[in-house]
Amino acid sequence: MMRWGRQQLVRLYQQATAPKIGLFWVAIIPLAWLTLFFAVPLLEILGVSLGSSRRGVPPFIPAWGLSDEGLFFAPNSDSYALLLRHSSDYFIPLYNSTRLAFGSMLICLVLAFPISLWAARASGAVRLSLLVLVLLPFWTSSLLRVYAVMGLLNPTGYINQFLLFLGLRETPLDLMRMDISVYFGIVICYLPLMVLPLYAVLVRIDESLYEAATDLGATRSTTFLTITLPMARPGIVAGCLLVFIPAMGEFMIPELLGGPEQLMMGKVLWAEFFRSRDWPVASALAVLLLLVLSIPILWLRHAERRMRET
Amino acid sequence: MKTLTVIFLAGAIIVGGIAVFLSSQKSAGHGELNIYNWSDYIAEETISSFEAETGITVTYDVYDSNEVLEAKMNAGSSGYDIVVPTSDFLARGREAGAYQDITPDLLTNLGNMDTSLQAQANSIMGSDKAGLIYMWGTTGIAYNEKMIAERLGDEAPTDSYALIFDPYYAEKLSDCGVVVLDAPTEVLPVMLSFMGREPTSEVARDLEAATKALNKIRPYLRYVHSSQSITDIANGDICAALMWSGDALQAADRADEAENGHVINYVVPKEGSNLWFDMMALPADAQNVENAHLFMDYMMRPDVAAANTNYIWYANANAAATPLVDSEILEHPGIYPSEEARQNMYVLPAYSAETDRLVNRLWASFLTGN
Numbered sequence: 001m002m003r004w005g006r007q008q009l010v011r012l013y014q015q016a017t018a019p020k021i022g023l024f025w026v027a028i029i030p031l032a033w034l035t036l037f038f039a040v041p042l043l044e045i046l047g048v049s050l051g052s053s054r055r056g057v058p059p060f061i062p063a064w065g066l067s068d069e070g071l072f073f074a075p076n077s078d079s080y081a082l083l084l085r086h087s088s089d090y091f092i093p094l095y096n097s098t099r100l101a102f103g104s105m106l107i108c109l110v111l112a113f114p115i116s117l118w119a120a121r122a123s124g125a126v127r128l129s130l131l132v133l134v135l136l137p138f139w140t141s142s143l144l145r146v147y148a149v150m151g152l153l154n155p156t157g158y159i160n161q162f163l164l165f166l167g168l169r170e171t172p173l174d175l176m177r178m179d180i181s182v183y184f185g186i187v188i189c190y191l192p193l194m195v196l197p198l199y200a201v202l203v204r205i206d207e208s209l210y211e212a213a214t215d216l217g218a219t220r221s222t223t224f225l226t227i228t229l230p231m232a233r234p235g236i237v238a239g240c241l242l243v244f245i246p247a248m249g250e251f252m253i254p255e256l257l258g259g260p261e262q263l264m265m266g267k268v269l270w271a272e273f274f275r276s277r278d279w280p281v282a283s284a285l286a287v288l289l290l291l292v293l294s295i296p297i298l299w300l301r302h303a304e305r306r307m308r309e310t
Numbered sequence: 311m312k313t314l315t316v317i318f319l320a321g322a323i324i325v326g327g328i329a330v331f332l333s334s335q336k337s338a339g340h341g342e343l344n345i346y347n348w349s350d351y352i353a354e355e356t357i358s359s360f361e362a363e364t365g366i367t368v369t370y371d372v373y374d375s376n377e378v379l380e381a382k383m384n385a386g387s388s389g390y391d392i393v394v395p396t397s398d399f400l401a402r403g404r405e406a407g408a409y410q411d412i413t414p415d416l417l418t419n420l421g422n423m424d425t426s427l428q429a430q431a432n433s434i435m436g437s438d439k440a441g442l443i444y445m446w447g448t449t450g451i452a453y454n455e456k457m458i459a460e461r462l463g464d465e466a467p468t469d470s471y472a473l474i475f476d477p478y479y480a481e482k483l484s485d486c487g488v489v490v491l492d493a494p495t496e497v498l499p500v501m502l503s504f505m506g507r508e509p510t511s512e513v514a515r516d517l518e519a520a521t522k523a524l525n526k527i528r529p530y531l532r533y534v535h536s537s538q539s540i541t542d543i544a545n546g547d548i549c550a551a552l553m554w555s556g557d558a559l560q561a562a563d564r565a566d567e568a569e570n571g572h573v574i575n576y577v578v579p580k581e582g583s584n585l586w587f588d589m590m591a592l593p594a595d596a597q598n599v600e601n602a603h604l605f606m607d608y609m610m611r612p613d614v615a616a617a618n619t620n621y622i623w624y625a626n627a628n629a630a631a632t633p634l635v636d637s638e639i640l641e642h643p644g645i646y647p648s649e650e651a652r653q654n655m656y657v658l659p660a661y662s663a664e665t666d667r668l669v670n671r672l673w674a675s676f677l678t679g680n
Contacts, residue, residue: 057384089674093678156547260533260677274377274381275673277380
């Protein structure tokens with residue numbers, strides 16, 4: 001039994017590492033994953049967005065699929081036309097999403113950089129505790145963390161209790177359902193997504209580079225600007241994308257911490273889906289949002305490549 | 311290779327044996343029942359007593375908005391046998407083919423129901439087999455007695471929607487916090503009734519006028535949300551809110567228990583209110599239809615219906631249960647409005663798809679303020 005297992009493993013390993021065939025086997029798992037969980041759902045959303053709405057189960061007729069009479073293919077662009085006609089309704093939520101997601105991203109970057117740098121250059125125990133401190137809240141549900149933020153910012157929350165106690169304010173400060181509360185929520189929930197990629201690049205910078213810079217008379221700020229920052233660039237790009245993109249579509253945080261001024265695309269998508277009950281329009285909106293979001297990704301990749309070439 | 315085959319076979323037999331054992335365990339009882347109901351919407355003992363009495367295993371899940379339930383029903387194969395949509399959502403769901411008829415012949419306690427209320431619900435459904443009223447209620451105003459008196463004194467119109475909908479009063483209350491429900495299909499009709507127009511109107515001009523009137527009080531609103539106001543008004547974070555009856559009374563109860571000095575009142579304003587019915591109904595693909603009827607019959611028993619009302623502070627539609635309901639609840643005009651007050655109430659229609667879209671767009675423009 002044992003011997004059989006080992007022989008099989010050795011053979012599998014040889015097959016996997018052999019040129020060509022090996023590559024195929026290595027690639028098939030991620031390929032199957034991508035097909036099953038990315039391409040198929042995306043095609044389905046596209047199919048719904050090009051279909052038409054109806055009252056029934058399900059509440060739409062897809063653009064393509066199988067019916068009793070066999071395969072059918074009848075896409076229409078009504079939902080996109082409707083979105084275009086009412087496009088002015090979506091500018092403000094899109095602007096709100098971009099503003100709040102971009103702002104949170106910058107705050108995360110400013111907060112995460114010193115933390116990651118400290119963790120990267122600290123010794124074993126300090127490094128571990130720093131990383132655990134960043135990661136620990138990430139292991140609890142983000143919903144609970146958002147409720148904790150509410151407990152802090154409410155008119156009767158801890159911050160206001162403290163201010164009233166000190167006599168700094170006579171009436172509670174309005175902190176909830178404003179930009180500041182949404183920034184607070186997004187930063188608390190997304191900070192680890194910025195810290196980890198930054199830490200990963202910063203920890204790989206060779207200490208001797210800093211020593212060489214100091215020996216050659218570079219000031220601390222010169223070292224930071226000419227060594228740390230350029231070498232951290234891939235981490236900055238990755239962290240910014242990891243924070244910005246999910247924050248754009250965030251639903252829960254602005255719903256719980258924001259007010260009407262913080263209406264974001266996630267809620268608009270929710271309303272199309274649950275209130276207008278128009279799944280094709282909701283899907284069309286999701287497809288358009290995906291296209292809009294790919295622009296900064298493509299631009300960043302392009303900029304990255306050009307920087308590397310020069 | 312031989313040993314391997316033996317191990318595989320042995321494994322297969324063990325796994326198969328466990329599977330057979332488990333499935334026989336399940337069918338040893340009297341089957342299952344999957345219920346999907348609103349959160350905090352049933353007495354603590356109701357389900358366990360039903361299980362003890364019938365031997366049926368109940369799976370009980372909860373939701374907190376009609377929209378979530380509707381999306382699940384529309385997607386199909388929800389796996390539930392009884393769900394509790396509000397009347398207008400049930401009417402639309404029936405049109406879509408998401409629900410099946412109940413079988414009145416299987417229900418022995420049908421005679422306990424309040425015939426006028428059940429008939430009113432049936433007339434919206436256009437069928438007397440759509441479902442049974444579980445609870446019903448109104449949409450009205452909850453307010454903090456002291457905070458309102460401090461700001462408005464004797465001129466406070468606490469019997470009218472003017473308290474929230476008239477910019478004159480809303481402005482004076484803006485510092486202590488005014489809130490409306492985030493539910494366009496309920497707020498716009500209420501606004502229409504305040505303006506003296508037909509609350510159930512689907513005419514675009516009416517709905518646009520109601521939105522325009524709402525925009526006038528928008529600067530004075532703390533926020534627009536359907537459930538946050540329960541906690542906030544109980545804590546004194548806000549002072550007046552458009553709310554559902556049971557939620558408002560829950561908030562009043564919480565403030566009372568916390569002994570924080572806040573007294574919360576709930577009124578159905580004189581302009582009228584929408585009357586809503588939450589109905590026990592069967593999804594089209596319910597698997598345990600017979601058990602579902604057993605459960606509905608159980609829920610119509612006077613003692614069970616009264617225990618639920620005494621626990622959740624919502625009115626049931628069970629005439630036989632009335633003597634068993636706590637007098638504090640029964641005499642509260644916010645929970646059991648008088649026959650006279652009920653004359654002034656209307657039932658929300660299920661809007662057409664076009665009106666839905668219009669209302670949703672108007673609401674988005676109200677929220678964003680342009």
